[in-house]
Amino acid sequence: MTATRKQQVNEAVALRTYCKKRIQHIEQQRGSHKCTEEHQRRCTFMEPVEPIRDQMVPVRFIGTLRLNTFREEMRRGAEQDFHEPSRCRACLAKQADLAMNFFIRKKRNQLQAQLLQEKMDLHLYNKDTVCLLGEMLKDMPKPSDDPCEIWKRLLTTERQTSHNNNNK
Incomplete structure (x- = not known):
């Protein structure tokens, strides 16, 4: 025999067993309703009819249904056409758009990095120690200046700073 x-x-055996149980259940229900008042005492002593929801479905039958369902799903899955992005125009257009956005973002980052590096180099050249000392000493008096002139400039700057502080 093949599988x-x-x-x-x-x-077939599982289905036959299940159908027999259902038929017996229906016959028991029909027989219990035929009891007349005279036989009421005998009917009460009969075995109670179990409801349909409590009857068990054969395990073989459930297993068979699961297997058939699984086979049907696999058959449907095998019949479906698969999407091929390499042949789809919409996918190719989206891929080209993403590549363009990546290229633009990469170039923008490169230009920003280059600009930042130039600004850092300019700052290092203009703000080194010698340049900073030169800027500070440019406003300082020279040793060749007249001492009276130095005192006058110092007092005028002091008055201006104290006057600005009082106004605030």
């Missing part, structure tokens, strides 16, 4: 034939036999 599929064996499976079909198992399915």
Whole structure:
């Protein structure tokens, strides 16, 4: 026997067993309703009919249904066409757009890095120690200046700073 034939036999046995149980249940329910008042005492002593929801479905039948469902899903999955981005115009256009955005972002970052480096170099050249000392000493009096002139400039600057501080 092949596997599929064996499976079909198992399915038929499981289905037959399940149908027999259902028929017996229906017959028991029909028989319990035929009780007349005279036989009421005998009917109460009969076995209670179990509700349909409590009856078990055969495990073989459930397994068979699961297997059939799985096979059907696999068949549908095999029949589906797969998307190929290398042949899709929309995908190719989106890929080109993303490549262009990446290129622009990369070039902008390179230019910004270059500009920043130039600014740092300019700052280092203009703000080194010698330049800073030169800027500070440019406003200082020279030793060849007249001492009276030095005192006058010092007092005028002092008055201006004290006057500015009082106004604030």
